[in-house]
Amino acid sequence: MTHLSVVWRAFQLQALLSRRSPAHLLILLIAPMQTTSLLAMTLHAHRPDAVATAVIAPGLIGLWVSSLDYAGRVVPEDQWAGRFTPMVAAPVPLTLVVAGRVTAVVLVGAMAFGESWLVAALGFGRVLTVRAPGVFTAAVLATCLASVGTAMLMSGVISLSRARDVLQNSLSYPFYILGGIVFPLTVLPGWVRPLSHLVFLSWSARLLRDSVHGTAHDWPLALATILALGTAALAGGMWLTHRLVNLARRKGTVGHA
Amino acid sequence: MEAAVAASSLRRMYERRRKDAVVALDDLTLTIAQNEIHGLLGPNGAGKTTLVKILSTVLLPTSGTARVLGHDVVAETKAVRSLVGLVLGGDRGLYDRLTARRNLLFWGALYKLDSRTVRRRADALLERVGLAERADDPVERFSRGMRQRLHLARGLLHEPRVLFLDEPTSGLDPVAAVAFRRLVLELRDEGRTFLLATHDMDEATALCDRVSLIDRGRLLLTDDTSNVGRILGDRECVDFVHEDDALARDLATLPSVLDVERLDDRWRAHTADREGSRRVLAWLVERDVLTGRHAQPTLEEVYLRTVGDRGMRV
Numbered sequence: 174m175t176h177l178s179v180v181w182r183a184f185q186l187q188a189l190l191s192r193r194s195p196a197h198l199l200i201l202l203i204a205p206m207q208t209t210s211l212l213a214m215t216l217h218a219h220r221p222d223a224v225a226t227a228v229i230a231p232g233l234i235g236l237w238v239s240s241l242d243y244a245g246r247v248v249p250e251d252q253w254a255g256r257f258t259p260m261v262a263a264p265v266p267l268t269l270v271v272a273g274r275v276t277a278v279v280l281v282g283a284m285a286f287g288e289s290w291l292v293a294a295l296g297f298g299r300v301l302t303v304r305a306p307g308v309f310t311a312a313v314l315a316t317c318l319a320s321v322g323t324a325m326l327m328s329g330v331i332s333l334s335r336a337r338d339v340l341q342n343s344l345s346y347p348f349y350i351l352g353g354i355v356f357p358l359t360v361l362p363g364w365v366r367p368l369s370h371l372v373f374l375s376w377s378a379r380l381l382r383d384s385v386h387g388t389a390h391d392w393p394l395a396l397a398t399i400l401a402l403g404t405a406a407l408a409g410g411m412w413l414t415h416r417l418v419n420l421a422r423r424k425g426t427v428g429h430a
Numbered sequence: 431m432e433a434a435v436a437a438s439s440l441r442r443m444y445e446r447r448r449k450d451a452v453v454a455l456d457d458l459t460l461t462i463a464q465n466e467i468h469g470l471l472g473p474n475g476a477g478k479t480t481l482v483k484i485l486s487t488v489l490l491p492t493s494g495t496a497r498v499l500g501h502d503v504v505a506e507t508k509a510v511r512s513l514v515g516l517v518l519g520g521d522r523g524l525y526d527r528l529t530a531r532r533n534l535l536f537w538g539a540l541y542k543l544d545s546r547t548v549r550r551r552a553d554a555l556l557e558r559v560g561l562a563e564r565a566d567d568p569v570e571r572f573s574r575g576m577r578q579r580l581h582l583a584r585g586l587l588h589e590p591r592v593l594f595l596d597e598p599t600s601g602l603d604p605v606a607a608v609a610f611r612r613l614v615l616e617l618r619d620e621g622r623t624f625l626l627a628t629h630d631m632d633e634a635t636a637l638c639d640r641v642s643l644i645d646r647g648r649l650l651l652t653d654d655t656s657n658v659g660r661i662l663g664d665r666e667c668v669d670f671v672h673e674d675d676a677l678a679r680d681l682a683t684l685p686s687v688l689d690v691e692r693l694d695d696r697w698r699a700h701t702a703d704r705e706g707s708r709r710v711l712a713w714l715v716e717r718d719v720l721t722g723r724h725a726q727p728t729l730e731e732v733y734l735r736t737v738g739d740r741g742m743r744v
Contacts, residue, residue, distance in 0.1 A: 178539070179539050179540070186532075186536045189528060194527065254525075255518070255523040258516070259584070262511060263541055264508050264511040264512050264540070270540070422488060425442070
């Protein structure tokens with residue numbers, strides 16, 4: 174059995190768990206409401222140029238929430254439920270299991286993109302026309318992949334943290350701002366912008382909006398950056414998960430929640 | 431033949447903030463032969479689970495070595511993990527919202543079993559542990575005993591040669607516990623080795639070839655289960671039931687009687703030898719006490735005398 178098969182089985186497990194856990198699907202209830210609010214504000218302000226932002230933002234928020242909140246709970250929930258000990262005792266590295274599971278979690282979040290588009294089309298009669306569909310599709314895929322890497326990183330960071338809830342609750346908004354999800358980074362203070370370049374969401378948000386407007390001239394650089402940041406996050410997440418297991422074995426906290 | 435488990439001078443300490451470290455295992459040396467059922471007895475906090483965790487690679491020893499079928503638990507973690515099965519007692523440890531079968535399919539993947547193999551083994555194991563009819567029910571609807579059986583099925587999924595069972599029958603009803611013991615004996619006949627950490631003396635007596643008593647991380651004794659009574663000094667005993675304390679006092683004055691003690695539901699006269707026991711039995715019959723019988727200390731008595739009566743303290 175290959176490592177990829179293990180990831181696939183972990184993915185299937187998480188898909189089943191998410192289907193049976195209404196809390197995991199909450200993001201799909203929230204996304205249409207976010208789209209409605211953002212679109213209503215945009216139309217009320219007579220800003221048709223900002224419709225793309227209003228439709229794309231809930232998708233990116235869905236990805237971020239699933240990476241931060243739900244993916245971050247994967248390992249702590251196994252620890253709390255006493256599944257972590259037999260998992261560590263198995264020959265397959267925990268990183269593969271976490272990778273498969275966070276991928277499933279992120280894909281649930283990605284469904285918010287589709288919902289948001291539907292709400293705009295059916296609810297507001299605003300069909301988002303994409304001028305560069307190829308770039309847009311590539312940007313969505315790259316964003317999802319980067320989200321998997323980031324979810325892996327967040328899972329490691331949150332699992333190792335002693336203040337999990339505080340971390341999960343406090344990391345949402347800063348990244349919406351740094352990611353330029355709800356408004357372009359150009360309206361933010363200048364000193365914030367260099368920091369935002371390290372957040373894949375900022376590249377994704379800009380590339381997605383630009384591909385809708387047909388102005389994504391630097392798309393190869395943006396795509397490469399999204400993938401590079403996602404890969405770096407994935408590597409960091411795998412290292413942290415490995416470290417989590419080793420630390421627990423050394424400190425004797427494998428069975429602790 | 432290579433030992434199934436060989437631990438040598440094993441020590442495990444737990445560091446604590448601003449307090450002295452706790453020694454959970456202290457210089458423990460233990461060998462378990464292949465195909466043996468070995469009981470690990472001791473009070474709460476004795477170090478039983480710590481030993482099981484070290485041997486199953488989820489905990490690193492502070493010093494000393496441990497090998498499972500010749501593989502070092504620290505240096506050859508991967509090899510050890512494929513050879514051992516860990517069965518922890520309790521309600522937790524499963525995906526409650528998934529069915530028993532789904533749980534096994536996932537855990538099979540962690541042992542690199544392909545889909546076809548894991549499906550075949552899961553069906554066979556669910557049948558074997560009596561859960562075949564509930565295979566497609568969510569685990570959250572299972573009783574504690576059913577969960578326990580599913581834990582065992584999970585531990586057996588990759589066909590390990592050595593199984594570590596930590597309180598495996600806690601929560602099982604008597605019928606299920608007997609069935610569980612029968613299953614363990616069957617599995618031993620298939621060539622597997624068991625290390626059974628338990629508080630249940632009847633279970634240890636019924637199942638184990640040898641037992642080890644540990645307390646405060648130290649190994650107090652290891653012996654054949656059938657010989658363990660000798661540890662109390664080869665003492666002979668006669669047990670009898672009688673209401674009258676005066677009779678017990680009279681019996682204690684006989685030259686062949688070392689002492690007479692009150693147990694929960696009976697008296698016990700300790701004698702120096704078999705002849706002494708014979709005289710005590712005859713003395714009791716003369717006084718119309720027909721409940722007397724020759725006895726040897728049980729495993730429970732050995733345990734209580736060796737570990738001591740510490741009440742609820744750990």
